[in-house]
Amino acid sequence: MTIYFYWGEDDFAIDKAVAILRDRILDPLWTSFNYTGFLPDQSDAAIAALNQVMTPPFGAGGRLVWLINTTICQQCPENMLAELTRTLPVIPDNSYLLLTSRNKPDERLKSTKLIKKYATEFREFPLIPPWKTELLIQAVNQAAQIVGVKLTAKSAEVLAEAVGNDTRLLYNEIEKLRLYAEGSHQPVDVDTVTLLVRNTTQNSLQLAAAIRTGDTVKALTVLGDLVNAAEPELRIIATLVGQFRTWLWVKLMLESGERNPQAIAQAAEVGNPKRIYFLQQEVQSLALRQLISCLPLLLELEFIFKKGSGDVSVLQTKVIELCLVCRRS
Structure with a gap:
């Protein structure tokens, strides 16, 4: 079969996969003849792509037809479905359809x-949830291996905290570290990462931590830094929802008498049971009712922004409300 379907929110990872596929299929001397991309705003883009992929390639290499940001797996008219049914089984072996x-x-x-x-x-290319620290560190180590950079365990952790789930930024920063460490056989240490990496010193997890302690001034300062850094509001809110949900599950399990880190980690969907010790310390000063009270506020905030009626002032107001809930004894 010569059909590929990539989807997900990680645009950079998809672009890298497309580049690998393109390099594998196309002969560089014949690329202009055998490579065609169809944008979603082109009329009858899907029909045109299917017609194009049935055309034998010119010269050496194969033909690649890319249907960019297609919606045929969200809505597909009958005439389009009929064309897919007719074309997909008979695409030539040296022609490739990418959606x-x-x-x-x-x-x-x-x-x-x-x-x-x-x-x-x-294949799906999802963004790693910002609160899943273990997966972020794993992604950092994988990228470092691909680029050819040695990192210490602590420098990988600091880098993951700095770039979050921004894959494009991750590869840019690792390339910078590679150039800096060129010729050295020693792993890049924390001091070098701190010096060179564009550190988003304030991230959404730090915002969650400030809210948890009821520190309104710090929370608003961190929020302001996030907004100034053009961090999408819905991404900030998603991180807060995920972090407070994790804290709530940990607190629920502790209140029920559970002390097994593996059991708590499984209920809270925490990949590394060793993190449970630190999560226990974080929720120690909060009552269960406080964490329960926070989630409706966060879900209401998420609903407002998904409707498109939210702005920075709404976000600031909810952060203040959350801090007040967490500050109460």
Whole structure:
């Protein structure tokens, strides 16, 4: 099969996968003849792409047809479905159809089922949730290995904290570290990472920590830094929801008498049970009712912004309310 479908919110990771696929399929001397991209605003882009992929490649190498940000796995008219049904099974072996989308395919649609049936690769590229520290550190180590940079365990942790789940920024910063450490056989240490990496010194997890302690001034300062750094509001809110949900589960398990770190980690969806000790310390000063009271405020905030009626002042107001809830004895 010569069909590939990539989707997800990690645009940079998708771009890298597309570049690898393009380099593998196309002959550099014949790229201009055999490589075509169709944007979503082009009329009948999907039909044109299917017609193009049936055309044999010129010269050496294969043909690659890229249907960019397609919506055929979210909505697919009958005429489009008929064209997919007719074309997908008979695409020539040296022609490749690539479809990409930011949105998750609707598994109920016939078009999605059809593409999955014939696809060589049907792959998601999700953003790692900012509160899943272990996965962020793992992504840092993987990127460092790909680029060819040695990191200490602590420098990988500091780098993960600095760049969060921004894959593009991660690779940019690791490339900077590679150039700096060129010729050295020693791992890049924490001091070097702190010196060179564009550190988003205030991140959404630090905002959650400030709210947890009821420190309104610090929380608003961190929020201001995040907004000035153009951090999307919905991403900030998603991090807060995830972090408070984790704290709530840890507190619930402790209140129920559970002391097994593995059991608490499983309930709270924490990948590394060793983190439970630190999470226990973090929720020690909070009552269960305080954490329960925070979640409706956060979900209301998320609803407001998803409706498109939120702004910075709304976010600031909710942060103050959350700090007041956490400050009460």
